[in-house]
Amino acid sequence: MHEVAVLVMDSVVPFDFAVGVDGFNWTGRYRVRVCGPKRTVKAELFELKVPHGLELLSEVDTIVLPGHDPDLVVPERVLEALRQAAARGARIASICTGAFVFAATGLLDGLRVTTHWLGAEELQARHPEIEVDPDVLYVDNGQFLTSAGAAAGLDLCLHMIRRDHGSAVAADAARMAVMPLEREGGQAQFIVTPPATPQGAELEPVLRWMEANAARDLTLVEIAGRAGMSTRTLNRRFREQTGTTPLQWLHRARIRNAQHLLETTRQPVEVIAGKVGFGSATAFRDRFKRIAGTSPQNYRAAFQQN
Template sequence: MPSPADVHRVAVVAVPPATAFDLSIPDIVFGSAELDGRPAYRVRICTAEPGPVATTGSLQVVVPHGLDVLAEADTVIVTGSGSRTEADERVLAALRAAAARGSRMASICTGAFVLAQAGLLDGHDATTYWVQAGALEHRFPKVRVRPQALFVDDGPVLTSAGLTAGIDLCLHMVRTDHGAAVANAVARLAAVSAVRDGAQGQVLPTPVAAADGSSLTATRAWALTRLAEPLTLAELAAHAGVSVRTLNRRFQGETGTTPLQWLLTQRIEQARELLESTDLPVDQVATRAGFATPDSLRRHLLQRIGMTPRSYRAHFARPVRAGANFPLHVTG
């Protein structure tokens, strides 16, 4: 059970005019993460001048902390701002100092412009809100901008696109810190999808499901209960009552990825939870998650997160309670 000293400290930097939605994301995601019933993170929101902070909308925001909280932060997150002009030099200096101490640095939406101004994105892959990606690339040529990525994890710095992509980035950090089971528990509390790959495109051709009931949500839910089965495109299409061609088109429109890639992501997530939460042999984990062989699971896990099943279990395994049920991964 973590002691207060073990709690991961997150500092969220508000840069006026701040985006209230972006400010709330780390507080909700990290604030919901628990280890053995105790908070896994402590989140503090800060700014150069504590007190009322101008925002991009009609909400009034009061930020209680100054930049001194960065001195003890394990993770520093700069949130989006309506201004992409030069940030306060006090903010830039505090960010550079935190990075030099080894803090994990991250940004949500146009917060990437602030990290770039501090020189922390030079030589790194990064993303931002797609509308501003061209401006980021033009203004900071040393940054390798990936305009379509939902989020980018490039070692010591992480960046995300706008709005809900910030949720994906924060869930990714929780999963990196504490494993898939903890991150998925947070996602369930927030009623959001637990798994969206960072490379998934920001802009979907059909971002909102059709009003005629043609959404594939029910088919995805059906597939999640059958991950151990060798599901085919034809079976998915039959369940949805559409052709394979229509299935592919609608799936891409609703999720930004193909049905088979989506299935692979869900199977990897199921395997991760089983490795963390059970003592099942790796071959049984592979079978329950829908991989044909343990070697197939090993190959895909290595490609996705750079760890073998055994090394992943060694890093993230939780004690298995006597009589505990094996978990079933469910996500949207």
């Protein structure tokens, strides 16, 4: 089982800490443990008992650095433990101002990173050897990953879950969190929002029908008829309940289905394009890159299951 350590010190941000723990724990595919240089740390509103010391960093597969006060003086033994973990190949990910701890190790030198937008300027000033991008949700450099603040940490966790176990497991974790698998805006990443079906919402039946029929050439008139609404009312309801339009939602459902086929089959891109509802491979490639931020071929290379 994949081992995860969440490293905590005084001034840890409670939300970031919880994201680092629950983001992985929801899947049942990870063993998540908490460690730190002290057995009791002080968060803003409470004290936290820490069951493991820094020795845990020498044996886990992934280390999560939640946000801390940027002015926290990080003990050298913490930084050295992180460097040693990186040297043996451990994956390290920071959430929010955890990037300040991460950057202090020197492991991010020469890399593009992100953090909470409020701390981006200060992080760049302290560490001119890294490139701080304040406009994205997260940055994946392979072994080292960084995310922006608060909910962006959960976006990052879902991204790592998908890298480790594929789209289905990540989608289940997203449902547990009651959030989309990827949010709009910021940096386009490989992950595409799964078809959203808000439980109990007025549009839930038609959303499920659209998902099941996404490969068909559905029109706005047909979707409105299925929903028992005018096209104008349908567009308004979609905006209110999904944040997008019916046709944009349909395109994302098709790309989501394409991702599954790219991950689990060796069918040619041209075949997949037709199966998920695109009239041509060219239109499919264009839409896939626009939504997923990469080409179908590159996506397959990154995520196809062995």
